[in-house]
Amino acid sequence: MAAELHVALVAADREVWSGTATLVVARTTSGDIGVMAGHQPLLGVLESGPVTIRTGEGETVVAAVHGGFVSFADNKLSLLAEFAELAGEIDVQSAEQELARAKAEDDAVAERRANVRLRTASAAR
Numbered sequence: 001m002a003a004e005l006h007v008a009l010v011a012a013d014r015e016v017w018s019g020t021a022t023l024v025v026a027r028t029t030s031g032d033i034g035v036m037a038g039h040q041p042l043l044g045v046l047e048s049g050p051v052t053i054r055t056g057e058g059e060t061v062v063a064a065v066h067g068g069f070v071s072f073a074d075n076k077l078s079l080l081a082e083f084a085e086l087a088g089e090i091d092v093q094s095a096e097q098e099l100a101r102a103k104a105e106d107d108a109v110a111e112r113r114a115n116v117r118l119r120t121a122s123a124a125r
Contacts, residue, residue: 003037004056005075009063011084016063020056024077026070027051033070041073046081048112050120062087064120066113083113090121 002022009017024035027049035042046068053061068081095117102110 005035005037005039005072005077007053007077007079009051009053009065009079009081009084011081016081016084016086017053017061019053021053021077022056023052023054024079025052026065026079028070035070035072035077037075039072042071044070046070046079048116050087050116050123051079051084052123062120062123064090064117066116085117087120087123090117092118092121095121 004020004022007019007021007024008015022036026033027047028044029047030044046065048066051063051065055061063084063086065079065081066083068079071078095114099111099114099118102114
């Protein structure tokens, strides 16, 4: 059995997911990072992108995360996001409308957020 770490994915308004995992992959300003039990302590800035969590039970949890911080110490990983939603919570039609609106308004930030939501939703299928 692989060593596990405790993970908490928290958005500004709620706890999105919490549990044990064998691997977490997230996008930071320094690039994608994978964290497993025993990883050296870290503190980083999250970029918009999917976060993939391989649970201790062998399942995969995928969430769209937009901004925030990641920290790891003592086998506890905290992902503190400005906004986060699990792949299964994403309304694909709403995200497609958001993407069209962002393109029409030439809003690069909203366009990136919509693209992340769509990629995350499709990755979980």
